[in-house]
Amino acid sequence: MANPTTAKTKTTVAEPAQPASMMAVIAPALxxxxxxxxxxxxxxxxxxxxxxVSIGTLFxxxxxxxxxxxxxxxxxxxxxxxxxxxxxxxxxxxVTLAMNWGQGAIAFAxxxxxxxxxxxxxxxxxxxxxxxYHIAIGKKP
Amino acid sequence: MTIQLTHFxxxxxxxxxxxIVFGITHRETPRDMVRYGLQCFAMFLGGVFVAGWAxxxxxx
Numbered sequence: 001m002a003n004p005t006t007a008k009t010k011t012t013v014a015e016p017a018q019p020a021s022m023m024a025v026i027a028p029a030l031x032x033x034x035x036x037x038x039x040x041x042x043x044x045x046x047x048x049x050x051x052x053v054s055i056g057t058l059f060x061x062x063x064x065x066x067x068x069x070x071x072x073x074x075x076x077x078x079x080x081x082x083x084x085x086x087x088x089x090x091x092x093x094x095v096t097l098a099m100n101w102g103q104g105a106i107a108f109a110x111x112x113x114x115x116x117x118x119x120x121x122x123x124x125x126x127x128x129x130x131x132x133y134h135i136a137i138g139k140k141p
Numbered sequence: 142m143t144i145q146l147t148h149f150x151x152x153x154x155x156x157x158x159x160x161i162v163f164g165i166t167h168r169e170t171p172r173d174m175v176r177y178g179l180q181c182f183a184m185f186l187g188g189v190f191v192a193g194w195a196x197x198x199x200x201x
């Protein structure tokens with residue numbers, strides 16, 4: 001006669017679809033701090049360097065075009081969205097705030113483009129972070 | 142140090158780097174990444190020209 005308790009226990013245990021690894025935490029975190037580093041740490045050298053150059057250049061060009069950097073505040077919704085975008089740039093955003101760069105008023109069209117460059121650089125880095133995570137869990141080669 | 146880009150060069154630089162990131166993150170094989178990146182770049186620049194001519198027509 002079969003033991004019903006044992007059979008029930010066996011059916012309730014399920015294997016996780018994608019086991020969590022340390023890399024699944026480190027790669028996105030590092031990738032946020034330094035664009036492309038999440039790929040480089042997983043030996044995707046070319047992708048990592050291309051991401052670093054692309055996102056880094058966009059952000060630095062934005063600064064050089066006298067773009068405005070947004071800070072955390074509870075004011076205008078567009079300021080909050082700008083802050084979220086800028087925050088994606090990770091370490092570059094932190095350094096920019098620490099050095100007090102990007103604080104000028106947006107006085108001409110190119111400065112407005114620069115502001116958008118920095119926001120888009122941050123948003124692109126969010127995508128790169130998600131990509132690094134997908135590589136870490138084996139969802140992407 | 143400041144830099145002054147023209148409207149077109151700013152759009153070109155933006156399209157170039159955004160396309161590289163899109164290509165890498167949205168496709169799985171290197172060949173598909175290059176193709177998708179080039180496709181995005183062409184769409185970005187094509188959009189710039191279409192929008193430019195549309196504004197020119199509206200202004201007339």
